[in-house]
Amino acid sequence: MLDRGTTVEKAVTSYVRSGQTLMVGGFGRGGVPFTTIKYLADNATDYRNLTLIKNDANEPGIGIDLLLKQGQVKKLIATHIGLNPDFIRQMNDGEIECELIPQGIFAEKIRAGGAGIPAILTDIGLGTEVAHGKATYEMEGKTLLVEPCMRGDVALICADIADNAGNAWWRGSNRNMCVVMGTACDRVIVEAKQIVETGNLKAEDIHLPSVFVDVVVPAGPLPHGEL
């Protein structure tokens, strides 16, 4: 197996560019690649005009809120932004575009992107404003929405343990959108709280196999101990 270990700086400068679509893992704080995000925020002039695909907008002052505040993001595709009133204001003021998608369909669209499935048909959102403007397909007398897949240029995800080859494992509720995002981007940067020798994760228990992963970088300490 290739050794995919590197630094945050090398990973980001190699793969991330202004104007890209980034998938960012996490639900609440679990699975959020805080260290990689911090690097993007600390080098704001190099990483602008981004489209972010992330479950939520984090809380003010942490995670992707750093990028939202600094004007590095043109659009956020999410499922829930309720814990970030600052972003809600930015959205309502038209500073940043926001598209909201039901959470399970958000995950399915990303999975479809990763699994080479151009679209799924679903009844989720029928009879609500979510269905407005979407293509439909009639099957067995029922109307279904056509939900095209989503892909990104780079995935930024935080695992609890990764090996040097890029196999990754998540503790507790930290897995959330991380695994599926790791399948659906041209490049995948796994930020890991702990990095172990290749072969030290049990092969049956790996959540994201290394073949999906480009590089593994060490997670720094959580940046919001003071919050």
Added chain:
Amino acid sequence: MLDRGTTVEKAVTSYVRSGQTLMVGGFGRGGVPFTTIKYLADNATDYRNLTLIKNDANEPGIGIDLLLKQGQVKKLIATHIGLNPDFIRQMNDGEIECELIPQGIFAEKIRAGGAGIPAILTDIGLGTEVAHGKATYEMEGKTLLVEPCMRGDVALICADIADNAGNAWWRGSNRNMCVVMGTACDRVIVEAKQIVETGNLKAEDIHLPSVFVDVVVPAGPLPHGEL
């Protein structure tokens, strides 16, 4: 958590009926619920006219070949039947209907059935006889096949370890179609080589969560040691 442990006899007589569609786990021998299948074969008059959804037809003399030979099956939906020349003859002679589906789409149709997704759109099989007669959908100038989901009445799958609540774990390459079949049927019978106390599987490493499972039964010894 409920205790879902029971016997093969109780599980089968409670849930399986003639005329049903059964999903049966396994790829080659790994994951095949040999003990549950043997019960169906030993009580052939009670379980007839079955539609089986299974990756392959097993080898002559083992697994679902017992059911095929005894005329208990009206149709097999599979991806590959090359290791069972007896079934190929039955199929060619028109004794048993057989539908062949590309392996990954076979898995996706079952997943869609389990995940409440009525259909997926795919380009797999375009330009081959697999596409014949299938509904199509045009998206961004490309023709895609509409592949409806598949569900079954009962799933029969064999895990390496299950706990009493029904959480299940697979060793090596035994997982194959088992997990996804366990999500896509009204009733799910997990046959387990080893049954442990609820709580003894690591919560992060469970492959099929108990909420999908109805009953857990002990696997007997492999019935084909003499082959």
Added chain:
Amino acid sequence: MAKRELTSGEHTLLERAGREVKHGMVVNLGIGLPQFLPEHLPANTDVTFHSENGFVGMGEGNPEGTPDSDVIDAGGRACKVVPGAAFFDSLTSFAIVRGGNLDLAVLGAFEVSLSGDLANWKIPGKLTPGMGGGMELAQKANHVLVISHHLDKRGRGKLVPQCSLPLTAPACVGTLVTERAVFRRIDGRMHLASIHPDFDRKSALEGINADVPTPDVLEPWEATP
């Protein structure tokens, strides 16, 4: 558990809602009042709680936990898990919901219409948190139980002829429980089903500006022993 002292009315409605929960069910709890349901369940009701951010087998709150804990519920609250719990990703979480394996979703509401439409995710121009997993929970749980104070601060009930707010899902609410009454959807229309002994038919419909069918024979409020 969220830090909050419950009122006696809240205890009443939670206890009544608890009797809608049956042994062995898989249950998802929305944010707010539904999170207090576990401590109001009848004795010996073994229920598996589903947390849509990625596990089943959610246990009680973890007082030592922080938002950085490795086990949090969908509202960001640190919690424990019970033996037999399983962690998974968002895909499996919503496969459980859409695939028919979630027996009950207990949700809050802004409005419930007479036909069982639910609005609980957006107040245009005022509240735009996003739907999260709410649409799937409302549309696909095998049963949707809405729990709510009978009257809001302005004296209005939740049950309305038609929702004025954007829908979470149409025709999805099976049961509405308040501290005064239980309403059930029968043949596509919400009916009065039970009244708390302290209230009469009139007060059970107070604040509800809708024509609610009220059968002569109602269910008892208390469980039959």
Added chain:
Amino acid sequence: MAKRELTSGEHTLLERAGREVKHGMVVNLGIGLPQFLPEHLPANTDVTFHSENGFVGMGEGNPEGTPDSDVIDAGGRACKVVPGAAFFDSLTSFAIVRGGNLDLAVLGAFEVSLSGDLANWKIPGKLTPGMGGGMELAQKANHVLVISHHLDKRGRGKLVPQCSLPLTAPACVGTLVTERAVFRRIDGRMHLASIHPDFDRKSALEGINADVPTPDVLEPWEATP
């Protein structure tokens, strides 16, 4: 490894095919000759083998294994895994294939057409094993390498103007390697690309009843040192 003595022609084509495999690739091997590819790779080529029944990191055959072993390849052969291997289910296995993460599929063929169509799964009335994962491998691997004896028992080559057998996938074959020659699909048409030093242009096209473009300048057969 399957029990079989290879001929010198088979060694030749496997060694030439091995040079199509680049360091770091994720590779799937079809049943038959492709299974002998690993022992013919150039030194220091670190390749990850994908087995479509559910893992990456397939290692060599396990001589003690039986068909009941817990680690078998897609052909039912017991095998070992290398450090860093990961087991998964059929969904993830084909997500890898369709999602663009399989760099190379090495397959056998009944027929390859001049436009790169592949037929390798069915001979109507004679052979009906089913397509297994073959259609996805042929259609979605980033590169499809077909390896084959130059001539079959009746003296016919694999390259035909049009396939007469049911297709596995249209326009999918990138490279065809035999013990005599290499063919590559360029601008939608298979071209002669390289000839083994023991053969000339005429014998490199022997048995091929099709008009194969043959550029003046060919790739060297051996790797440039």
